[in-house]
Amino acid sequence: MGEAQVGAGRIRKVVIVGGGTAGWMAAAMLSKLMGRALDITLVESELIGTVGVGEATIPQIRLFNATLGIDENEFMRMTQGTFKLGIEFVDWLQPGHRYMHAFGAVGGRDLGAVPFHQYWLKSRQAGRAPALDHYVFNAVAGWQNRFLRGADVVNSPLGNVAHAFHFDAGLYAKYLRGLAEARGVTRIEGTIGDVRLRGEDGFIESVVLDDGRVVEGELFLDCSGFRGLLIEQALHAGYEDWTHWLPCDRAMAVPCESVRPLTPYTRSTARSAGWQWRIPLQHRTGNGMVYSSAHTSDEEAARILLANLDGAPQADPRPLRFTTGMRKRFWHRNCVALGLASGFMEPLESTSIHFIQASLSKLVSFFPDAGFDPVEIDEYNRQVQFEYIRSRDFLVLHYWANRREEPFWRDCRAMSIPDTLAHKIELFQRHGRVFREHEELFTESSWIQVLIGQGVLPAGYHPMVDLLDDNETEAMLAGVRRVLESCAAQMPAHEDFIARHCAAVPA
Incomplete structure (x- = not known):
């Protein structure tokens, strides 16, 4: 990856590729915490459906909603939500x-x-x-x-009483979109036809839409789902397959x-x-x-x-x-994968939305300057990997410890x-x-x-x-x-x- 550039300057342009729960969670959080300092653009297409099965959550989502200043009752009304105790x-x-x-x-x-x-x-x-x-x-x-x-x-x-929620994931994304756009996030409708990389270091320079429009950025968040349009198809970060431990596919x-x-x-x-x-x-x-x-x-x-x-x-x-597993690198060069683009753990313990939330929290902690320090990126990857592996073990326990025939x-x-x-x-x-x-x-x-x-x-x-x-x-x-x-x-x-x-x- 090369040496970090000391004093390389502040990141100003963030491009989020893909909407859905992951994309709009990212847009909502970054615009809330850093909106005045960042130009945030989200590219999505209504022609590409989202998975939208992540309707059950764990209590940590209350911290995410609180960070965004969300009123819980309003959020429940807008997402057809119910409460969850376990x-x-x-x-x-x-x-x-x-x-x-x-x-x-x-x-x-x-x-x-x-x-x-x-x-x-x-x-x-x-x-x-x-x-x-x-x-x-x-x-x-x-x-x-x-x-x-x-x-x-x-x-x-x-x-x-520790509680979480059940909600309509599509309505949640719509609700977060309203918050993000009100804070200045620009949404572009379109499908991506090409990803342009810089010749000297292989960093993403821009994404090109099918109609020829070019969207340039400095930091790219891949929320494109299983396709991993940026992290895998363009940057080839690699994938660790866990099907031998979690055989449902x-x-x-x-x-x-x-x-x-x-x-x-x-x-x-x-x-x-x-x-x-x-x-x-x-x-x-x-x-x-x-x-x-x-x-x-x-x-x-x-x-x-x-x-x-x-x-x-x-x-x-x-x-x-799907193939249960995780990316070998969640953050590679100037691209961070979130949601299904980062990996997949079946929804047995309702962790899908939590992984988005946890990764965003770590991204804020390690938010880069334009030098993209490789030491900090490696630490981000190590921390996210630890959370995936320990959660994987918890899911494997459910399957291994059984007396069915x-x-x-x-x-x-x-x-x-x-x-x-x-x-x-x-x-x-x-x-x-x-x-x-x-x-x-x-x-x-x-x-x-x-x-x-x-x-x-x-x-x-x-x-x-x-x-x-x-x-x-x-x-x-x-x-x-x-x-x-x-x-x-x-x-x-x-x-x-x-x-x-x-x-x-x-x-």
Whole structure:
């Protein structure tokens, strides 16, 4: 890449190639934080559809919306949104089994030096404690279809409700476009026919539209989706394929009529060769099937999907092909890939929009001058890669830890898993210990819920648990359950909360 140019001058022209969720998130954030200093142009074509399946999110999106100064109720009305307390996993361990991966802490809070789940492990091993979900507040409230935004309440689970959203990704992009254009972002309608590189260093100089218009820039953001129009087709950054760990390579998406009640959680249901998602919105329910083409046909996947909808389908299933993995370089020369152009992790844990958000946050932290310092670019790539790899491991856990008997699931159970995941599982299997490294995305609470939900149970528990006698332990666990149930009972129904605060105009 060459030596950085000291004092090379400030970046003034940013070109975003592609709209959709990634493009307009980038435009909205950069125009909010740096709008006066940057000339931002976004190029997109209405002729090129966006994937738009990322309708479920995780709580970090609230930080992104807050950065943009977005009013949550207005945002929910404009995107037909509902609230999300977690993800329900149905039939993943084996048919008839379900558990919730809920946002927030297990047990509400830890007891001194020992995490709460350690006390549950002792009681569970003695055959006394019910499923872990009974001790996670969002799971208790979610299965009762209740919701309340975290209020300023002292010493109560109601004061710290962690929530995210379900929304129409197309409406979200439209909403962000309005914010970005109001802050001076220029949108150009057109398709790109050519990418011009500088001869001396191979940096992108401009993009040329099919009608001959030339759009010049200094920093280019590739939001062109799976095509990777800039990062791959022009700059050949390379791609790391993870299909051997995450074998699903196709998806179908279809909306159906909305049904009540509006559940405050995403549902993921295991099927014979993959899984089906269900995302409740105010005006419809989003559904899809993620599956392995090596284990089932497109026709069979569509049949299973359509046979398991809550309401009448509103369109034909829309197919999507993908290769799970990541770019070998997310930032290459003067181009940063965002969204699907940077890589793809299936939407099992609703991470797609988070990766856009996290990459944008890091881009702001490492925002370059015209010298494009290679040391800083390498550090950006290292940090984004770390987040992708650790999130990959979390998804692989869902597939590997199963007791189903179909060929697809037997193959997943037999696969060799990444060393980083194997170490995490082995550590947990001893005494239930989980440690979060370097602010990786998924917390100890997330790992604990999914490990236990997928049937990975430790042989022992933390020795300090025995400092409480059995009666004290059982009384403590029962007390936590009573508090969580009592607090959930005080919450309104999810649907009533939406009707009171953020009901959308009927579509």
